[in-house]
Amino acid sequence: MSDNLGNLELIHVFYWLKELLLSTGLGEPYVTIVSYVVLGAVTFGVLALLALFLVWWERKIAAHIQQRFGPMRTGWHGWYQTIMDAVKLLQKEDVRVDKRDKFVFFWAPVVCFVAAFLAYVVMPFGNQLIVADLSIGILYVLAVTTFTVISLLMAGWGSNNKYALLGGMRSAAQVVSYEVPMVAAILTVIVYVGSLSMVDIVEAQSGLFINWFIFKLPFGPIAFIVYIIAATAEANRVPFDIPEAEQELVAGFNIEYSGMKFAMFFLAEFVNMFTVSAIAVTLFFGGWNGVFLPSWVWFLGKTFLVVLLLMMFRWTYPRLRVDQLMEFAWKFLVPLAFANLILGSIMKYLGWYW
Amino acid sequence: MSEYLSVLIFAVTGAAIVLFTFFISKLIRPHNPYPEKGVTYECAEDAIGDSWIRFNPRFYIFALIFVIFDVEVIFLFPWAVAFGELGLFALVEMVIFILILFFGLFYAWKKGVLKWV
Numbered sequence: 001m002s003d004n005l006g007n008l009e010l011i012h013v014f015y016w017l018k019e020l021l022l023s024t025g026l027g028e029p030y031v032t033i034v035s036y037v038v039l040g041a042v043t044f045g046v047l048a049l050l051a052l053f054l055v056w057w058e059r060k061i062a063a064h065i066q067q068r069f070g071p072m073r074t075g076w077h078g079w080y081q082t083i084m085d086a087v088k089l090l091q092k093e094d095v096r097v098d099k100r101d102k103f104v105f106f107w108a109p110v111v112c113f114v115a116a117f118l119a120y121v122v123m124p125f126g127n128q129l130i131v132a133d134l135s136i137g138i139l140y141v142l143a144v145t146t147f148t149v150i151s152l153l154m155a156g157w158g159s160n161n162k163y164a165l166l167g168g169m170r171s172a173a174q175v176v177s178y179e180v181p182m183v184a185a186i187l188t189v190i191v192y193v194g195s196l197s198m199v200d201i202v203e204a205q206s207g208l209f210i211n212w213f214i215f216k217l218p219f220g221p222i223a224f225i226v227y228i229i230a231a232t233a234e235a236n237r238v239p240f241d242i243p244e245a246e247q248e249l250v251a252g253f254n255i256e257y258s259g260m261k262f263a264m265f266f267l268a269e270f271v272n273m274f275t276v277s278a279i280a281v282t283l284f285f286g287g288w289n290g291v292f293l294p295s296w297v298w299f300l301g302k303t304f305l306v307v308l309l310l311m312m313f314r315w316t317y318p319r320l321r322v323d324q325l326m327e328f329a330w331k332f333l334v335p336l337a338f339a340n341l342i343l344g345s346i347m348k349y350l351g352w353y354w
Numbered sequence: 355m356s357e358y359l360s361v362l363i364f365a366v367t368g369a370a371i372v373l374f375t376f377f378i379s380k381l382i383r384p385h386n387p388y389p390e391k392g393v394t395y396e397c398a399e400d401a402i403g404d405s406w407i408r409f410n411p412r413f414y415i416f417a418l419i420f421v422i423f424d425v426e427v428i429f430l431f432p433w434a435v436a437f438g439e440l441g442l443f444a445l446v447e448m449v450i451f452i453l454i455l456f457f458g459l460f461y462a463w464k465k466g467v468l469k470w471v
Contacts, residue, residue, distance in 0.1 A: 032359065033359070033363060036359065036360045036363040036364070036367075037363055037367050039360075040363060040364045040367030040368065040371075041367060041371070043364075044367070044368065044371050090375070090378065090379045090382065090383070091379070091382050091383050091384075092379075092383060093383050093384050093385060093386065094379070094380075094383065094385075095387075095391050095392075096387075096392065097392055097393070097394050097395070098389075098392035098393070098394075099394055099404070109372070110369050110372045110373065113368060113372050114365055114368040114369050114372070117364065117368040118361065118364055118365055118368065120364070121360055121361055121364050131360055131364070132357040132358075132360040132361070133357070134357055134358070134361075139431055140361075157406070159405075160394060160404060160405050160406060161394050161395060161396070161401075161405055162396065162401070162405040163395075163396070164405070165405045165409075169409060169413055172413065172417075173413045173416050173417075176416065176417060176420040177416060177420065179420070179424070180420065180423045180424070180427065183427045183430075184427070184430075187427070187430055187431070187434045190431070190434040190435060191434045191437050194435055194436070194437065194438045195435060196431070196435060250395075250397065255395055256394075256395060259379060259383060260375055260376050260379040261376070263375075264372055264375075323469070326416065326468070327468060327469075330416075330419070330459070330463075330468050331463065331468060334423070334459070335456070335459075338452055338456065341430075341452075342449055342452060345434075345437060345445055345448070346445065348437065348438075349441070349442065349445050
């Protein structure tokens with residue numbers, strides 16, 4: 001269905017590199033390791049570029065929603081503003097608080113970024129454009145992205161700062177609560193696919209857009225809305241950003257961080273936002289499926305639309321209180337998500353879908 | 355198994371790149387610490403005591419409910435994958451299972467555990 005012209009070229013470059021490595025006389029296991037390292041570095045580069053773009057885009061959208069211009073001085077509409085920000089953060093002094101827990105304080109940003117980064121092992125960027133099609137796909141993504149919570153708790157505890165500790169604790173309570181409805185929404189899709197692999201999920205939606213799960217599932221829109229609310233909370237974004245609520249906790253868990261360590265938290269936040277959007281696209285909007293254009297263009301285009309949705313949430317909704325947040329998760333989203341799961345599986349059994 | 359090797363390699367590569375940027379930044383940034391810089395930030399107030407203190411048990415109760423639901427979800431994953439082959443029996447079983455857990459949630463709700471303060 002989809003024209004994967006662009007993909008095949010990318011894949012051919014990869015195989016050509018692998019052949020080149022094999023011809024130098026290295027053994028097969030070493031070549032596999034080297035090729036995965038190269039893929040990891042390439043993925044990191046792509047993610048860094050994406051994060052730079054998303055930060056700029058978010059600032060522009062925020063500005064235009066508030067009838068401002070946003071960054072305008074650096075290049076055309078400030079297009080290299082975030083690159084200059086990254087260069088500036090690279091040269092900033094690393095101010096460290098004296099009473100910190102040295103080990104935990106140092107490793108928190110590393111764990112935070114690696115947890116966000118690991119999800120990209122199974123991310124189906126396009127037809128065959130996937131690092132490794134693990135058979136546990138979506139379960140694996142849920143498992144590794146949850147490590148972000150541990151890093152936020154590490155940052156909160158390691159800083160020895162009351163604001164940071166409050167931010168870390170709130171984030172733990174919040175992510176833990178919204179994990180349950182999110183998984184229930186994902187399971188609704190899994191019941192119809194019968195596989196956890198990301199590639200199988202996308203291929204089950206091939207064909208016209210009517211086959212996308214948001215339309216195909218009996219209550220697809222409900223599953224999607226539950227997922228997107230829970231995903232916003234998972235990514236710690238407004239209206240669920242109480243872990244870093246600027247007005248009450250100053251900056252929450254990353255209050256004592258500066259320079260490159262702060263930059264890593266920031267990068268991980270935007271990578272996480274892209275991850276949850278990409279998974280929403282994979283589960284509900286047909287992933288790379290589309291016509292005429294290469295499949296990775298479809299995937300990125302759809303993902304950017306979902307990211308745009310998350311950004312518009314951020315700049316148009318007020319922040320919730322902690323108690324409202326928890327009650328909303330446990331008293332509304334969890335029952336709704338599980339009711340949807342039960343109804344969806346009953347309809348799957350009866351065959352009431354196309 | 356080589357697919358799962360990629361996970362390990364990605365973890366190591368990601369951590370290495372992050373540590374590398376820390377190293378690059380260490381080479382070019384200034385380093386000028388003095389006592390005021392190391393003080394815990396608390397909006398210009400001197401912090402009273404450590405923040406390594408006992409914390410609100412509310413978080414603990416939410417974590418407890420979460421563990422129950424997370425275990426439920428672990429059971430649901432294989433059920434969802436094999437749902438197509440299992441048929442009516444599995445459907446009824448799982449509906450009963452979810453209803454039992456929701457009875458528990460409802461009990462916690464009526465007990466007032468889900469209220470924040």
